[in-house]
Amino acid sequence: MRTRQPTARLEDPRIPVRAKLAAAWTSFMFLYAYVDILAFFKPGVIVDIESGVVWEFDISQSLLTVFLALMAIPILMVVLSMTLPARANRITNLVVASLQVPFAAFNAVGESWTYFYGLGVALEVLVLALILRYAWTWPRTTPPAPTEPSPDREPVRARQHG
DSSP states (O other), rough: OOOOOOOOOOOOOOOOHHHHHHHHHHHHHHHHHHHHHHTSSSSHHHHHHHEEEEETTOOHHHHHHHHHHHHHHHHHHHHHHSSSOOHHHEEEEEHHHHHHHHHHHHTTOSSHHHHHHHHHHHHHHHHHHHHHHHHHOOOOOOOOOOOOOOOOOOOOOOOOOO
């Protein structure tokens, strides 16, 4: 009969909020991009693109510039989440993630592929909810109490010679 050896516990270090936010924005960015990439496999999408149309819009430099600007938001949030000071970081993440929720939902409006876009939107909103939670519950520190001289201890004063 063998005796059971105690198993070592896995180390579970605390992950900084900045790293959680950057990881969540990276996940969001991949979901955002891959929903668009996988949508190319829908019948007729490539034909429409070749004829110069994307979702009812004529393909133009302006349209592609808007698409790039929209994609740049989560990309930049990865960097900003790691570099902004805590207060600005928290506020920026709360504002940007809040604005991204309705935008993510808008992407499914009018789509006939409800399972595909529904899952994409649900996953994006789930990640945005995590971002909002991480930013909202960002740990706070309390400033140290001002040090007052103890009643039994007088401040030391230099002697004055007169």
